[in-house]
Amino acid sequence: MQGTAEFRQLLEDGDAGGLWRAWGRVAPHLPQPKSLEDAEITMHMARTATRSIPVSAQLYSHRWLTERGLPSQLPGDMLPKIVEAVGIAVSFKSSILAPAAAELQKSMSDAVEDCYANSETAVPFVRARMGEARDRTLKALFGRSARG
Numbered sequence: 383m384q385g386t387a388e389f390r391q392l393l394e395d396g397d398a399g400g401l402w403r404a405w406g407r408v409a410p411h412l413p414q415p416k417s418l419e420d421a422e423i424t425m426h427m428a429r430t431a432t433r434s435i436p437v438s439a440q441l442y443s444h445r446w447l448t449e450r451g452l453p454s455q456l457p458g459d460m461l462p463k464i465v466e467a468v469g470i471a472v473s474f475k476s477s478i479l480a481p482a483a484a485e486l487q488k489s490m491s492d493a494v495e496d497c498y499a500n501s502e503t504a505v506p507f508v509r510a511r512m513g514e515a516r517d518r519t520l521k522a523l524f525g526r527s528a529r530g
Contacts, residue, residue, distance in 0.1 A: 394435045396442075398422035423452060431455035449505075468494045468508060482523050489519040 389408040392400040402421035405414055415421035429435060429443035437460070444456040472487040474480070493515035497508045520526065 390432075390434070393425065393428055393432060394439060396425065396429070396439065398425045401425050423447075427453070427455055433457075466503065468512075470494070470512070485523065486516060486519050489515045 386408065389401065389404055392404060398421045399418060401424075402415055402418055405412070405421070415424050426443035426446050429439055430447065432440070440456060440460065444454045444460075447454045470487055470490045472483045472490070474483050490512045493511040494508055497503065497511050502508070502511075
């Protein structure tokens with residue numbers, strides 16, 4: 383029983399190294415992680431499936447897994463609690479350029495909406511589309527992009 387309590391605490395703490403060392407002792411009947419990376423992946427999968435750890439830990443592990451294209455075991459009834467958001471803020475030092483800031487923000491927002499409409503939600507992809515929209519709009523408004 384002591385091993386189970388220790389294992390649950392390591393799982394709750396997100397201690398992949400500690401779990402890797404404890405795995406063979408606590409769960410020798412289960413496949414053993416071959417590396418620290420395997421232990422970390424397995425730890426996050428276990429955290430998404432374990433109802434007895436804090437929801438914040440389960441949601442963190444769900445996000446960690448899905449950001450890496452790995453499957454999550456998070457129960458379906460918990461999925462609506464996860465919300466993705468993209469923040470866009472545009473400002474210029476001169477108040478005269480306020481209409482341009484609004485136009486620039488709208489074009490970047492439209493790019494994000496297009497990404498999500500096409501299920502392209504990877505952060506690098508969305509960031510690149512936002513940058514392209516910004517450059518296109520700056521060129522249209524001022525005759526040049528942000529990169530000169």
